[in-house]
Amino acid sequence: MIALWMGRGHLKKMIVEFDWDSFLFVTSIFVLIGAVSKYGILSDATKAIAASGVHAPGFLLAFVTWVSVLFSSFIDNVPYTLLMIPVCRELSELSGMSAWPLLYGMIVGTGIGGNITPVGATANVFACGILEKNGYKIRLWDYLKISLPFTLAAVATAHLLLYLIWLR
Secondary structure, eight states: OOHHTTTGGHHHHHHHSSSSHHHHHHHHHHHHHHHHHHHHHHHHHHHHHTTOOOOOHHHHHHHHHHHHHHHHTTTTTHHHHHHHHHHHHHHHHHHOOOOOHHHHHHHHOOOOHHSSTTTSHHHHHHHHHHHTTTTTTHHHHHHHHHHHHHHHHHHHHHHHHHHHOOOO
């Protein structure tokens, strides 16, 4: 609101040049995540994981970290994080371990994993939108050739450190 007030002399130009496509995309992700949360879909999945009988903290840390990498590469990391906090807490309660390793694993997987694709993080969505408005075509394969190896290496390193620090 302050920015709009300060730029009130250029309001029409600001509204026309704003990246509405990216804004609506990110907003729709929040709506989708809200619906998934409201209907308890992830809570049911958490209970199924706990019922599988696998309660090894190392496995649960790996599972939460790498599932977060996978999902956050396609779902914006902010709503995904909000959705996964209660899942990590519930999974820790059901398995009898501290929530901290799972929460940190989720944060690492989500924060770094969101860099795999242009839609994995809000900053990526807006940056790619701005680049395309300025004539640069973002091809997914070209993006993945750069993002995937660095992201996987960063998450693997962080995952190993989390395991050594929290679970050994």
